[in-house]
Amino acid sequence: MEFELIISLISLVVALTLAVYMYRMDRRLKMLTNAVSSKLIIKVLNTLKSKRRLRKRYMVFEVLSNKRVGKGDLEHEIRNTFKKIFGDIQLARASISLTYYDENLSIGVIKFTHIYKYKVLASLGVIKNVGDTKVLIIPLRTTGSLRKALKYIKDKEQFIKH
Amino acid sequence: MLSTYVDLNVRPYRNVDLNRVLRIASKLGYVAVAVEGVDVVSNEFNGLKVLSRVTYKYVGKPTTNYEGLRNHLIVYEIDQPTMIKALTSLRGRCHLIRIARDALTGIKKKHINALRSCEIPIELSVKDLISSNSINYTYLKNFFKLLPYIERGDIELVVSSYAGDEYELIHPLQLIALLKELGLSELIATKALTGVPMKILRMVGSGV
Numbered sequence: 001m002e003f004e005l006i007i008s009l010i011s012l013v014v015a016l017t018l019a020v021y022m023y024r025m026d027r028r029l030k031m032l033t034n035a036v037s038s039k040l041i042i043k044v045l046n047t048l049k050s051k052r053r054l055r056k057r058y059m060v061f062e063v064l065s066n067k068r069v070g071k072g073d074l075e076h077e078i079r080n081t082f083k084k085i086f087g088d089i090q091l092a093r094a095s096i097s098l099t100y101y102d103e104n105l106s107i108g109v110i111k112f113t114h115i116y117k118y119k120v121l122a123s124l125g126v127i128k129n130v131g132d133t134k135v136l137i138i139p140l141r142t143t144g145s146l147r148k149a150l151k152y153i154k155d156k157e158q159f160i161k162h
Numbered sequence: 163m164l165s166t167y168v169d170l171n172v173r174p175y176r177n178v179d180l181n182r183v184l185r186i187a188s189k190l191g192y193v194a195v196a197v198e199g200v201d202v203v204s205n206e207f208n209g210l211k212v213l214s215r216v217t218y219k220y221v222g223k224p225t226t227n228y229e230g231l232r233n234h235l236i237v238y239e240i241d242q243p244t245m246i247k248a249l250t251s252l253r254g255r256c257h258l259i260r261i262a263r264d265a266l267t268g269i270k271k272k273h274i275n276a277l278r279s280c281e282i283p284i285e286l287s288v289k290d291l292i293s294s295n296s297i298n299y300t301y302l303k304n305f306f307k308l309l310p311y312i313e314r315g316d317i318e319l320v321v322s323s324y325a326g327d328e329y330e331l332i333h334p335l336q337l338i339a340l341l342k343e344l345g346l347s348e349l350i351a352t353k354a355l356t357g358v359p360m361k362i363l364r365m366v367g368s369g370v
Contacts, residue, residue: 064186080295081295084297085296085297118339118343119339121335121336121340122339122343124336125332125333125336125340126292126295126296126297126340127295128292128329134329135329136328136331137333137336138190139333139335139336
């Protein structure tokens with residue numbers, strides 16, 4: 001008796017899971033057919049794009065200047081320039097921060113959201129002064145993780161030493 | 163992406179060492195640089211091609227002779243919008259037309275038509291666009307008038323740094339990103355730093 005009850009319970013669970021799965025698949029199929037068959041293609045693509053996960057990017061850069069530039073001043077200037085060009089909302093979305101900066105080597109890593117790469121590049125190009133010091137910021141490499149960015153800096157440091 | 167970036171306008175200040183500017187230009191990835199106002203001793207520096215540039219002020223007609231200017235980049239600068247007329251007389255007489263900041267400020271449709279009909283590439287400087295860590299609003303506003311014609315291919319654009327020292331140079335990728343953010347397509351932005359300047363360089367080799 002107990003055995004029959006267990007079997008029926010299991011079959012009920014399996015049937016329910018299948019029903020939910022079928023319902024989901026049906027919705028996806030409908031979405032797909034809609035996308036393929038009508039003018040909704042662009043709309044669907046845009047929706048998918050907007051729902052894409054925002055990933056982080058780390059840009060390694062070098063600062064050329066005649067005086068030493070402090071980390072705080074540099075970060076403030078980068079944020080300020082980005083804000084001047086693209087505005088507060090874009091600055092908040094880009095979530096820019098100076099993750100690492102070696103004042104002796106004048107090499108740093110800037111973190112931002114992946115869709116703002118060109119905006120960050122453009123604003124780094126516009127920076128010509130940090131305080132009274134003339135600077136030139138040279139982008140070296142963009143990576144997907146801080147570990148790789150730091151590895152690049154380490155390799156560069158060893159290359160300079162040798 | 164092509165890596166043949168060219169900067170056609172470097173004008174070092176009097177107290178600036180040209181070699182330092184050239185070293186940084188080479189580090190930034192430029193393959194050729196046109197220098198003005200300084201005697202160029204060598205045509206090559208660390209693999210960077212260096213050529214001399216001469217800029218004339220356009221006063222309604224071109225200069226009659228270019229004695230001793232073989233292998234020089236010849237540019238006419240227009241500093242007033244009213245001078246943007248009868249530019250067809252410059253065809254075959256110069257490589258490039260530089261539009262100064264004041265000329266761009268008062269540019270109108272008839273001036274743009276004159277630029278279109280002369281079929282000579284025009285040069286704009288980043289130094290005019292960028293001022294005190296920001297973008298010059300007036301310059302940008304007038305640049306947007308030219309933008310559709312550049313995008314359509316009616317006017318060929320060359321973007322140069324007009325750098326006076328090494329800090330005024332700009333990395334080509336940063337420049338492309340800036341042009342892209344201003345509304346140019348990536349292809350046209352890249353062409354403004356690679357394709358069009360390279361075409362001009364080939365013309366310099368064969369004379370005007």
